[in-house]
Amino acid sequence: MTPDISLSQVPAHARHGSSIGRPLTRREGVLKVTGVARYAADNHPAGMLYAVLAASRIARGRVTCLDVPAAMAHPGVVAVMTPANRPALALDPDAKLHPFMFRLDLLQSDAVRYANQPIAVVIAETLEAATEGAALLAPRYEALPARVGLDAGESFVPPVVGVGHPAEQLVGDVEAGLASAARRVDATYETPAQYHNAMEPHAVVAAWDGDSLSLDMPSQGMAMAQARLAGLLGIAPENIMIRSPFLGGGFGSKGLIAGPQVLGILAARLVGRPVKLVLRREQMYGPVGHRPPTRQRLRIGAGADGTLTALAHHALITTSTFDDFFEPAADASHTLYASPAIATSHTAVRIDTGTPMFMRAPGEATGSIALESAIDEAALACRMDPLAFRLKNYAEVEPISGKPFSSKALRACYAQGADRFGWAGRPLAPRQMRDAAGMLVGWGMGTATFPALMFQAEARAVIRRNGGGVVEIGAHDMGQGAWTALAQIAADAVGLGIEQLEFRSGTSDLPDGGIAGGSAHTATAGMAIHAAGGEAVARLAELAMDDARSPLFGAGNAGVVARDGRLFRRDDESRSESYADILTRAGLAQVEGRGKSGGDPAAQTAYAMHAHGAVFAEVKVDPDLGQLRVTRLVGAFAAGRIINPRMVRSQYYGGMIWGMAFALHEEAVTDRRSGRMLNANLADYHIPVNADVPEMEALLVEEHDPHVNALGIKGVGEIAITGTGGAVANAVWHATGMRARRFPIRIDDLV
């Protein structure tokens, strides 16, 4: 029997009053655990064919031969798409019309720029036939020596890093600050390449109907994907329908449409039938982005009392040979610690790799683990407790800009986290604590921070005479809980219980929900919903207040509030009227509101906006064998208003686990000669398993922010990676005396 569940099901814990702030469970949870939730690759339109990528096994050079006849001769193979017959594009995939347009490998030539680059697509009646067809292509290459690693070439100063940030920023005189310092730290840290590894591989099911295109495709930014595709394919964006109700994770790798997804669409055009293309796990190590490796040098100066005199953070990063994405790792030093002199700088080297891309806390995570390690070293140099040292250098204004913070409850995070963890009494020196089994025990901490961003979005809200409402927005649920959290905001926005509200999302024909990235989706989409709901309520209020028959007649400036399907006079709640009555009397079936959101430039100019947190870690290390376990993690985070504490905690847990993985597990290993990935699978590319995940706590520290947006929402999706990596590394030092200068920390470092 097919379970009869819809996303509008009544949550078991429905109750009256505000929906915001309630710890609702995921509304689509039952769909997911029963396997009913339909992910992109679960779709099988009639007549569908399977497409499989052939991916390059060299990292640099040229494809000289593909045995297309052999592939075509294989039973079931329908077509082979190569540079020779790939349907024409309206825009060169190597065109870069704006910095946010990234170059794609769409079979535009025989050139190979990285290992696992798509070099052909085989389309067949079955997945097995397409797979074998791809093998039968037996590509031959003219290979050039691969450039691998941070020392592979000449480094240069990138024009910008991240999204338009200057590569070099400076306040004060760092050299003078270092010269005058009583204590100095000069340390270099290396972080490896990491891959997003979303559980759901990139996939597309594409069907053309004339010049209209229908797509099932996981996307963290449907409107941007529409626009990019429209440009490439030469069709109108509104002719492209994207359905992306669920993502099995994205972490930034599904923010922009990936080349292989476009190839699936082109394959469908080539054969004139619907086509499904799903990446294999190893094919996700190349064409869909990654976090680049870094080598970061931190120079810190401090007075004898621990007051910072200088902070210099340089990051050497890699990028591809053909595009510009520059991980803004050193920018992590802009916001946390008050130093009269701060210099951040980046240099980059071009190597034969796929273009790196935004990966959960891009720059923030990478920079944080180095910064938090170096701050720990500086505290030690000053013989201070790491927390006391951080408090000593607490930034009352944003150090790099001098702006006041829109809100900053970091002191409370430190205090609550330290208290919960039991930080007090931690010995300063390493190797001082052992457990009953003789394991070395260490405690470490790190500060977490992530900017509170806002993008642009639109939403539509409808209030109906029958007492129901509809809110529509093309938002994205990557697993983080947007279906639930945004519906909570929507319910409050239209003054209905969540059970009366129909919340529509996850398709591109709805108002543009913006991009689910930068930890800004709840704020961005939420504010558009808030505005749309507000406008619908305002329409209702107008109808009521202008009508002498309404108890709200003449409420005027006192205004009304919307709640539980009624409008109440703000100054006299005994006077109220139901939506149904207002609409019935006005002879209307419904009222509609539209809303937009976007950052407030005035507030953004006036204030520095960030979420903050503090993470405390305990590790145990076997003194002889180097076996290491994180045994406790406590994080305390302040991120403005919490829409759904259950979902937010889950983001923090996930982030903290990721931060632990950054310190201890994740690393993409590339062969230094061939440039091929050696561990492009989840057996060898380690992420933590359950047994690695310790007892965890995430404390939600109260914070009210009147400036970030009207709802007071900051982001929670990425912050917990920052701080945690450093906390774990610092705990390892405290347990063993070994200062990690290369991540992940390995057994070889500990024995």
Added chain:
Amino acid sequence: MKVFDYVRPASVAEAIAAAAAPGAVYLAGGTNLLDLMKGETLRPDRLVDVTRLPGLDRIEWLGDGGVRIGALVRNAALAHDAAFATAYPAVAEALLSGASAQLRNAATVGGNLLQRTRCAYFHDPASACNKRQPGAGCDARGGENRLHAVLGWSEACIATHPSDFCVPLAALDAVVEIEGPAGRREVALEALHRLPGDTPERGTALAPGELIVALRLPGEAAGFAAHARYLKVRERTSYAFAVVSAAAALRLEGGRIRAARLALGGVAARPWRARAAEESLVGVEAGEAAFRRAAEAALAEARPSGDNAFKIELARRLVRRALALAVAGTPARIPALPASPFPSVAGARHDA
């Protein structure tokens, strides 16, 4: 995928006949073979599915107190067999420290013994690998080889055998029963895997078409049950192959070691029985000095094959620890984190 024949024989004789065809391989749980096929490391023409062969999924106790384990007994079933875990606790612990619960449910005894090396260059069809293609060269030399062999390797190949299960089996004198076109024979587990020499492509003593039908552990080996441990150093707490592992089993008499068994995993192309170390332990007082001598003896011939010198010192320390834990006594129940130096988390029955 490559089109291949799939045959499901009804008897061992039929299986052996079916496997005589060129390009035929046996399919058991498939947890290793199918991955290798998907990655195009192996492209067999015929899979002979042995999982439905009658009679090979039994655990039988023998007259000498030993045990005969059918080749198709699943790894999980064997590890959780109470009588087996009592008689051969280090073997059960090794099994439970391998892979994941799901994989152990699927993986068979025979498949575990014959799983292939994890050397990334063996898996990557575009790399040169003497094991995959004789004479092609060995890209692991001069490549990423932190985890490669430190014992018994050759210029031609520095790969290790990854099985945990095989390590205590080698220590305890397990015997492999084989049937093949030429009839039935037995080999000692220790001799099942070959050191690479000049022919790394021949990883085992099996002739083409030979089928493992059972594994035997002698009753005598159960005499170590009171002091037997398997210890495994790995790069995450669970679900990771061994960087180095050790099986240690002792018979003690009044503080003196009467008999000792020691084998190392993750260090060579075969589970590495450390006989010289065993001999150094016999008749001496159990203690740190003896363990140190044993560790030196066990690794006496070790040399790095690349960036892996750390494994030699790590293996020495692991030997000492494994011996110390064996002396301390086999735990009443397999620890919640099998083969880990970390004590069980309070209350957890099994967290790996």
